Amino acid sequence: MPETTLSTHDFTNVVEIVLTDLSRLNNGAHFQFIKNVSDRLATDTKIKENAVGQAVIKALTEALATEDKYLVLSQKSLLTDEIANADKERDTLFNGYRTAVKGF
Numbered sequence: 001m002p003e004t005t006l007s008t009h010d011f012t013n014v015v016e017i018v019l020t021d022l023s024r025l026n027n028g029a030h031f032q033f034i035k036n037v038s039d040r041l042a043t044d045t046k047i048k049e050n051a052v053g054q055a056v057i058k059a060l061t062e063a064l065a066t067e068d069k070y071l072v073l074s075q076k077s078l079l080t081d082e083i084a085n086a087d088k089e090r091d092t093l094f095n096g097y098r099t100a101v102k103g104f
Helices: 027-043 045-049 051-075 080-103
Strands: none
Touching: 027 051, 045 051
């Protein structure tokens, strides 16, 4: 694991990450890493001064929003809506049956 050094945004004391094995990251870890990078870029004033830096920040922010949208979808069960509809139908049938039994 590379040694980490805190930076005061002058980028002279930052240790370069030589290798990151992306195949070992799960979706949540990847999202968190990109979110941390995006947050760091948002607070860095030097990168914001550069037009290319601004374009990169904008592109990364848009990509992060897209990734978040799909990450939330992937966490939802595909059966959730079907289960909710079945629950409503069951409740309706049960209430009708209960009303019919009370009528006797």
